[in-house]
Amino acid sequence: xxxxxxxxxxxxxxxxxxxxxxxxxxxxxxxxxxxxxxxxxxxxxxxxxxxxxxxxxxxxxxxxxxxxxxxxxxxxxxxxxxxxxxxxxxxxxxxxxxxxxxxxxxxxxxxxxxxxxxxxxxxxxxxxxxxxxxxxxxxxxxxxxxxxxxxxxxxxxxxxxxxxxxxxxxxxxxxxxxxxxxxxxxxxxxxxxxxxxxxxxxxxxxxxxxxxxxxxxxxxxxxxxxxxxxxxxxxxxxxxxxxxxxxxxxxxxxxxxxxxxxxxxxxxxxxxxxxxxxxxxxxxxxxxxxxxxxxxxxxxxxxxxxxxxxxxx
Amino acid sequence: xxxxxxxxxxxxxxxxxxxxxxxxxxxxxxxxxxxxxxxxxxxxxxxxxxxxxxxxxxxxxxxxxxxxxxxxxxxxxxxxxxxxxxxxxxxxxxxxxxxxxxxxxxxxxxxxxxxxxxxxxxxxxxxxxxxxxxxxxxxxxxxxxxxxxxxxxxxxxxxxxxxxxxxxxxxxxxxxxxxxxxxxxxxx
Numbered sequence: 001x002x003x004x005x006x007x008x009x010x011x012x013x014x015x016x017x018x019x020x021x022x023x024x025x026x027x028x029x030x031x032x033x034x035x036x037x038x039x040x041x042x043x044x045x046x047x048x049x050x051x052x053x054x055x056x057x058x059x060x061x062x063x064x065x066x067x068x069x070x071x072x073x074x075x076x077x078x079x080x081x082x083x084x085x086x087x088x089x090x091x092x093x094x095x096x097x098x099x100x101x102x103x104x105x106x107x108x109x110x111x112x113x114x115x116x117x118x119x120x121x122x123x124x125x126x127x128x129x130x131x132x133x134x135x136x137x138x139x140x141x142x143x144x145x146x147x148x149x150x151x152x153x154x155x156x157x158x159x160x161x162x163x164x165x166x167x168x169x170x171x172x173x174x175x176x177x178x179x180x181x182x183x184x185x186x187x188x189x190x191x192x193x194x195x196x197x198x199x200x201x202x203x204x205x206x207x208x209x210x211x212x213x214x215x216x217x218x219x220x221x222x223x224x225x226x227x228x229x230x231x232x233x234x235x236x237x238x239x240x241x242x243x244x245x246x247x248x249x250x251x252x253x254x255x256x257x258x259x260x261x262x263x264x265x266x267x268x269x270x271x272x273x274x275x276x277x278x279x280x281x282x283x284x285x286x287x288x289x290x291x292x293x294x295x296x297x298x299x300x301x302x303x304x305x306x307x308x309x310x311x312x313x
Numbered sequence: 314x315x316x317x318x319x320x321x322x323x324x325x326x327x328x329x330x331x332x333x334x335x336x337x338x339x340x341x342x343x344x345x346x347x348x349x350x351x352x353x354x355x356x357x358x359x360x361x362x363x364x365x366x367x368x369x370x371x372x373x374x375x376x377x378x379x380x381x382x383x384x385x386x387x388x389x390x391x392x393x394x395x396x397x398x399x400x401x402x403x404x405x406x407x408x409x410x411x412x413x414x415x416x417x418x419x420x421x422x423x424x425x426x427x428x429x430x431x432x433x434x435x436x437x438x439x440x441x442x443x444x445x446x447x448x449x450x451x452x453x454x455x456x457x458x459x460x461x462x463x464x465x466x467x468x469x470x471x472x473x474x475x476x477x478x479x480x481x482x483x484x485x486x487x488x489x490x491x492x493x494x495x496x497x498x499x500x501x
Contacts, residue, residue: 011483012475046450046489050451052431059346060344062344244441
């Protein structure tokens with residue numbers, strides 16, 4: 001029998017999760033395969049490692065805050081406040097406290113039946129509609145303000161100005177939740193690099209600066225690091241491809257683009273940070289890729305736009 | 314503790330009704346295992362405390378909308394897992410490693426025999442896994458649920474939860490060995 005067939009069962013061996021058939025199949029194979037016996041020894045340690053977490057006895061007592069929250073919202077009456085009734089359901093032979101929700105529909109009907117309330121109700125509804133309309137109209141402005149502010153933060157960043165040189169900086173902003181991606185370039189020129197700035201929209205601070213080095217004619221003395229070495233490229237690809245999270249994404253028809261280096265030479269941070277875009281989704285021109293930190297071999301996924309249904313949580 | 318002698322379904326009816334005593338019993342019964350589970354998922358005690366509260370409050374609000382028989386424990390764990398995965402997904406998307414908070418492991422963690430260091434290492438490795446694998450590993454190997462129960466909690470088939478557990482253990486082992494190796498290198 002081929003190892004491939006029993007490989008996934010090995011991870012469950014000894015956990016009481018295999019059927020007797022599967023158990024026999026694994027045992028039969030193990031008797032004749034040294035490699036799988038070694039694999040079993042590796043995997044068999046996992047439950048014990050996870051169980052070592054039991055050594056930590058911390059836990060959170062949330063009973064009082066929950067009681068307070070529920071009482072504050074008036075949602076629950078304590079037993080002393082509630083009016084006891086005899087429970088009618090079979091099996092509940094004790095008096096239970098009762099909280100009955102008020103039926104909004106019957107309340108509304110009762111109010112509407114009184115003529116005096118009708119004009120009051122009408123003006124109240126009118127005010128609600130007006131406020132809602134104002135909010136709907138204002139909404140894009142609120143969003144635009146965040147985008148505008150993020151664009152301004154990126155334009156005024158001294159490092160961005162150093163990279164792009166003097167002149168008017170043009171920005172294109174995409175806001176994704178708490179972060180804004182700002183693409184900065186020089187207006188009317190094609191010989192300066194494109195700089196991507198990530199701004200935290202909650203505190204409007206620059207989180208990262210990424211330079212696209214593949215742009216035409218970089219300045220003579222670049223303020224950024226020149227091309228990556230072959231080893232660094234290979235290392236970045238290897239780190240990205242080894243990450244299970246990335247593997248899941250790649251299994252959905254994406255490939256990793258050419259690695260580019262980024263803000264390593266700005267002087268602010270000596271670490272090497274490499275950008276690899278996800279390629280293959282022709283329908284999308286969103287900012288999607290992986291940032292690999294060569295120093296600590298960590299990866300971060302950037303995914304602009306909506307998350308697909310297959311997203312690996 | 315009259316509730317304890319009542320049948321499970323009757324407790325559920327009381328909870329749907331919003332009975333404060335019944336809810337208090339639920340919180341007292343589940344806050345310890347749920348908060349520990351969440352702490353291992355998100356590795357942050359304050360966040361775990363918040364998520365535990367949110368789990369109960371969400372359950373309280375959603376309870377009247379449920380109907381028929383309900384496995385309360387599985388349902389609470391499902392809410393907790395979804396909340397934790399949301400947080401992890403958000404963290405994964407917005408944490409920009411170079412400047413933002415880094416997930417580093419203290420040097421001494423690697424080779425120390427100390428069980429605290431060992432736990433920290435296990436948590437760091439767990440945190441490297443995608444949320445759904447982390448959840449299934451913790452639910453099975455830490456909380457002691459079987460794949461049938463986990464399937465119910467995560468709304469997947471028992472077979473799918475078996476495969477997920479197998480994959481999670483493999484991923485965990487690979488990542489653990491990688492970190493261990495790195496620890497050995499740093500010692501050299």
